[in-house]
Amino acid sequence: MLYQLSYRPTERKNCRRFYAIPPSPHKQKHRASAIAAPAVWVYHTPRMALPHPSDTIAAIATAPGEGAIAIVRLSGPAAYSLADRFFRCPPPLPSARAAGTFIHGQFADPDSQEVLDDALLLIFRAPHSYTGEDSVEIQCHGGSQAARRILDALFIAGARQAEPGEFTKRAFLNGKIDLTQAEAVLDLIHARSERSARLATAQLEDALGHRIRALYGTLLAISADIEAMLDFPDDELPQSIPNEIGSRLSAVSAEIQALLDTWHEGHVLREGARVVIAGAPNVGKSTLLNLLAGRDRAIVSPHPGTTRDTIEESVTLQGYPMQLVDTAGLRVAPCEIEQEGIRRTHRALSQADLCLCLVDASQDLSAEEESFLEAQKSQKTLVLLNKIDLGQKTTAQNLSGFESISLSLKNEPPIDELIEKIIQKILHKPSGGEHGALAISGRHKYALLIALEEVKNAENRIKTGSEADFLPAATHAKAALEQIGYVFGKNCSEEMLDAIFSRFCVGK
Ligand SMILES: Nc1nc2c(ncn2[C@@H]2O[C@H](COP(=O)(O)OP(=O)(O)OP(=O)(O)O)[C@@H](O)[C@H]2O)c(=O)[nH]1
Ligand SMILES: [Mg+2]
CATH class of the missing domain: 3.30.1360.120 (Probable tRNA modification gtpase trme; domain 1)
Incomplete structure (x- = not known):
């Protein structure tokens, strides 16, 4: 029941306003007009008992x-x-x-x-x-x-x-911080780059929690209004009300989707991205690794098959932590060691956030390269058409369905453009897109995906305008509320909290 949520007028600083329909069952006309009227304040932080409150x-x-x-x-x-x-x-x-x-x-x-x-x-x-x-x-x-x-x-x-x-x-x-802020403390301790630290600090300052709680408040008000609709005789409810509630649910879906879109950035900033460099032998993979790492990490030689094992290097590109993986060149390998290297290349590719596929653009695409590219179509791939200083037989036109950059890693490669493109591809950002100050984590994503599904279901039901659909709509809206509540820590189970806080160090 909405009106049983704790009401703390003296602690308004920590309260969020939301709207609901007054509960009187006898004033239906009044209730219809009262949709979206201010009603109560809801305390937003959990008031769970401490597991051992008397312990020091x-x-x-x-x-x-x-x-x-x-x-x-x-x-x-x-x-x-x-x-x-x-x-x-x-x-x-x-x-x-x-x-x-x-x-x-x-x-x-x-x-x-x-x-x-x-x-x-x-x-x-x-x-x-x-x-x-x-x-x-x-x-x-x-x-x-x-x-x-x-x-x-x-x-x-x-x-x-x-x-x-x-x-x-x-x-x-004790209600000092919400769960997104508690998680931000951990993010800050584990931050791998300045940009990661900036994201964690913004979250600690409540950038994410504020937005999530606002979303919760909006959906709570909608949920209350759906509940109120249930009491209306079907023929007396003006169609404008389900339509209006449907539009408000649609706005909630858009907000959830906008938050979900920040996950890629959050994932890269928190966990780092795995960027795998793959392609045929001798196309310049190790040259690229060394260029991005800023040091001679892998052996470069004109002999095809020089790199036989995967070689990893941690780098930070524009503040985004990444694990670069150089791999053995893909071909029908003559020896067992190289075959094992190629197996490792495929394993690395299966775990990649992005594949940088190198091609010797001074040559035509080989049949192996074509079939490798075909297999990569479902993966995030950026094709680098290398060695254009030796001429260019393979161009972007030969690569339908792939983004590509033509360059020569040996002669003044456009490194800034390359890095920008790598980041855009990993973050799913359009060219020139802004990098946000807010990004959700995997845990938030999981809850928000379920919430989105539930809100869409509620919207579909409400839009029918049929009384029989209002109760299922209310149930879907409540289920979405529960998931959004988990993001900032409302009604979380003890197990859920233990799973989160056990990742902290002792003393934090
Ligand atoms: N002309 C020219 N040569 C290049 C370019 N990039 C790399 N090379 C040369 O190509 C050769 C192979 O480079 P690597 O970086 O070892 O190639 P790789 O793909 O790692 O080769 P494997 O480890 O054998 O699979 C080296 O001699 C490089 O100097 C380029 O843009 N132009
Ligand atoms: Mg190599």
């Missing part, structure tokens, strides 16, 4: 190894009492200090009086902390011992080792 958790937040400082995090109801017990400093006690205060002192065992380290203590007060709970951070000397000893002392005094991602999970469960 602790962990080392800095990476293992030698470094200038290490940080121990402590969060939960006993954070201040533990700080008071262990941290020796001039009065007042840490618990009496203001939030945001840094205190210099000594972390010492209160029983043995042994000083474990000279340290700084930083105070955070609920709800204005990372987790939303009372927390402290202890900055001690780096290396393997100081932080470990402090942590062990906290464990003996009753704190518990934090699970991977538990600080961020608490932030999510």
Whole structure:
């Protein structure tokens, strides 16, 4: 029931407005005119119970190894009492200090009086902390011992080792961030390029969550209006209402599709793209790998069959992380080693986000090249017509159905144009298309694909204008809402959250 969603007028900052039809069953005329009238505010973040709300958790937040400082995090109801017990400093006690205060002192065992380290203590007060709970951070000397000893002392005094991602999970469960923002924390830690980091930061700033929650709010309002239509006697419902709701559902589909279109970019920025360089022997594959890698990674020689194994190289092209894979030339191979290399080429091609198919354009296409290109028609492929300094017998006209670039990798190749084309092909972007500041992940894509299907089903039902179709339409709209809710973390199961947060490191 819509009106049972939690209503928190005092926390409007965290609320989203949505529209619904008033619930009175006796005022049908009023209800018809009230479609799209403002009704209630819905709190957008989940209010699940913490798995162990009384636990105070602790962990080392800095990476293992030698470094200038290490940080121990402590969060939960006993954070201040533990700080008071262990941290020796001039009065007042840490618990009496203001939030945001840094205190210099000594972390010492209160029983043995042994000083474990000279340290700084930083105070955070609920709800204005990372987790939303009372927390402290202890900055001690780096290396393997100081932080470990402090942590062990906290464990003996009753704190518990934090699970991977538990600080961020608490932030999510306490309503500090939504699930897209929690995932952005992980994206930022794993960012492989500046562009990946920029995407993660934008998501952390709520760019994606804001849009998804707006979508949820819009669909929630539509869903409420479909429910209200169910109470109308068939002959009294003006056809304009199903038509209007159908158009609003169509706008929701378009918004979901627009979000789905950002997946390619998100996939490349998060996981990197696999770009496989393939073609006949001696066409210049290794030359291309070396050019894009900016170093002599693979052996280049005029002897066909030089590269026999796959050779991988990580590069970042215009901020997009990529794994380049040079391969053995495709031909009927004379020896077993080369045959195995060609098998590996086919395996690499089956996992590729893009195939760069090189052709010696100074020659006609061979029968093998034609059949290889035929097989590549269903894959994302960019053909590079190389060696045009030696003349050009194969041109773009010989390659119907493929995008191609004519070049000479030996003589001032148009490297910027080539890289731009590679990125366009991988991202599914038209020439000159903008690269967005928002991109969904595989998890979001999965939920949004189901949501899109459900919204389209709801739209098809509503547009019939038949009363018998309204209930199925309402069911489809609800199913879509559930999926969109999963994206920002509404009503997620404990298993779903565990699967997400277990990918975090301990201390985050
Ligand atoms: N003239 C000319 N020669 C080129 C060009 N690109 C590459 N080559 C030469 O072609 C030969 C083969 O180049 P590679 O990069 O080893 O070719 P490959 O496709 O990796 O060959 P395999 O590993 O044997 O399959 C080398 O002598 C290169 O210098 C080009 O644009 N023009
Ligand atoms: Mg080679």
